[in-house]
Amino acid sequence: MNLEPTYATHFFVTGDPMIYAADVSILLVSAAIVFVLTYFKKWGWLWREWLTTVDHKKIGIMYMIAALLMLFRGGVDALLMRTQLALPNMHFLQPEHYNQIFTTHGTLMILFMAMPFIFAMMNIAVPLQIGARDVAFPYLNAVSFWLFFFGALLFNLSFVIGGSPDAGWTSYPPLAEVPFSPGPGENFYLLGLQISGIGSIATGINFFVTILKMRAPGMTLMRMPLFCWSVLATTILIIFAFPVLTVALALLLIDRIAGAHFFSIFDGGNPMMYVNLFWMWGHPEVYIVVLPAFGIFSEVVATFSRKRIFGYASMVASMMAIAIISYFTWVHHFFTMGAGPGVNSFFAVSTMIIAIPTGVKVFNWLMTMYRGRIRMTVPMLWTVGFIPNFAIGGASGVMLSVAPADYQYHNSYFLIAHFHQVLIGGTVFGMLAGMYYWWPKMFGFMLDERLGRWAFWWFNAGFYVCFLPQYVLGFMGMTRRIYVYPAHMGWTEWNFISTLGAFMMGVGFLLLVADILYSIRHGERDVTGDIWDGRTLEWSLPSPAPHYNFARIPVVTARDAWWAMKEARKRGEALPDARPLAPIHMPKNSGLPFLLSLSFFVAGFGLVFNWYMLAVAGFLGVGLCLLLRSFAEDKAYFIPVEEIARTEAALGRV
């Protein structure tokens, strides 16, 4: 690219006052962060404690912060769209701006909000629940996080540099091909997703190995907490589904950058092949993000009903069944492709079948609560709120699975309402339940329950006000992605109500943030480490857990291991752990995951703008980081017994 006077206007996004305002606020926030870090001399702390950490608990916290930030940006996108649609003939947004916003809203919420949120919960809870000191590959875990981080950064950068992608979150060709999307926006989409996708595959492998190989003695698979089972199912889905996305994105990128003909109309390309590849990943992906939520609900409902989970074995079986069947439903996303009655019937039936194990789970949660001693804490509220929400979303999903009827619903607001109901009602409710549940374990203090209830009720009520009208709008013929509509369609009232609901959800989110800020100062401190009277091993540790987690690896004798230990203690049968402390082998921190991912970012940025020298420099950096790691020695150390004894004594555990 040559440096002509028009350079800046091509490179930076110009002309829209809202984007100028965003530019200014990004600059101000960045300057403020730099100032605070410099003023309080925190740069070294940031590098040593966070940027180079390989501790799963800290990595989990960073995932969670990133997910909340992305939830904010995705939520603002949603509010902009709902404002544009509140009334007929609105001119709040330009049409091309509207296209960009619905594209980034969908992409951010799925890949940069839901994914990091499940990774946050996995990182925070899984090693603690199975009695391990870290994941199987702590260094790789840090690589995963930073690849996600820089992938998300690259994607978000398109907002101010080069222009956002605008071909929808599914990025279907031929629209996403160069003739119809000539700017760098689609390249940002493809490369941002690709880079973070590598990290997702690595996380899948890492947790799969962790759960199968790192469990404490006595913890058989059928004694694992259900959250760990749900993560195991999710990692299987990630390992088998994400490479398909890698291929779909790579082929589209080769089309765009090298002028190949995979998905173009001419010279033999076939756009529907992209659609198939995308949904072969995309359908398992919705279960990737919802299964961990199911796992969290299972933990929460058992803890706050003070009962063991009802139907443990059927829960495990249904999650595994979902993991397998979810590979055989992808065509239901495009019945209208017209694959023929045979193919469409197969996928309609498989879609209806997958509702059965999901239904089994719902009954198990209800039966767990039946005759339980229920405590309506905030995590429990999100869980109880989830059940009717997901039941309605599931029922509308079965309606959509009827292939002939789908020709009517396809790409209407009925579909929009359906998938928001299962993704928000399932994943977001689940992640927020998990966040409230494990917050004391992460930080050593509780989130305020009163503000938490307010946040829940605003968000939950807002949800129904926002999305139930959209089912009606779908039946009235309103299709997705339209940015303006005339006044006489009868859509106005429903759209206006829906927008009100969206803003109610926005209030709920603000209350959530307020709860976090309030609780940092005033939240109840967790001095016991077992503030909810929990059932699984993470509650046997102090809050927050020491960085080696367990001074002595626990020996597990039953399902709900910690509950069994507490019961034994009450009966006076528990013997104090007489095993002597031994030095603990721990991985050392490393700056390489950060630098490796930064190099990927540089390479990706170069490819976005077809600046090949920069891309080559980035890839050389990647190679150098890999070599440095391969040649590195001294990657681990031993914590001496005296230090462990000192730490445990300071935490009140001798």
Place this chain on the structure above:
Amino acid sequence: MAVVHEASDAFNVREHGHHHDEDALRIFGFWIFLTSDLILFACLFATYVILSNHTGSGPTPADMFDVPAFTAETIILLTSSFTCGLATFAMHHGRRGLMLTWLIVTLLLGLAFVGLEASEFTRNALAGATMQRSAFLSAFYTLVGTHGCHVSFGILWMTSILIQAWRKGLAGEIPGKVFIVGLYWHFLDVVWVFIFTVVYLMGVMR
């Protein structure tokens, strides 16, 4: 002095124990990675099979493939997998020199394979069969090229392991590393068997 020895022996035992456990974890993890890489190749194969007769105005597979060239590539790569196996075998018997020799032979065969493939690609591209010409050619270069990139990466990786084994001997992490790079190499060989069959043989037989 004796006490120091005992302590360091105990430390070494523990260290070796850790290496053994960590090696087992890494090898298991690497198998899982190979599974996901296999899915990646499966998608590329599926794409190729769908597009292989979408030749547009470009050449067909039968016009393009040179039987002696791809046969030579196949023999060279299969042989390199055998020599890689011999290297692992020598390592298990603690014969470092022999292991290094077989790794070098493997690397040379790998380089010969990549060189032949590059010359095949160049020859075709100069004859006008570029990946911009038709969907079949896009799929062909992407599938076979992805395998070639894997082999090239494997050459760099194996070279780095070779240098480490040269310098440090067969202690510590080295045996695990040699074993894993060997797994990768055999995996690429298996993928090539499918490329040989699905792309080249089925291509010239059509």
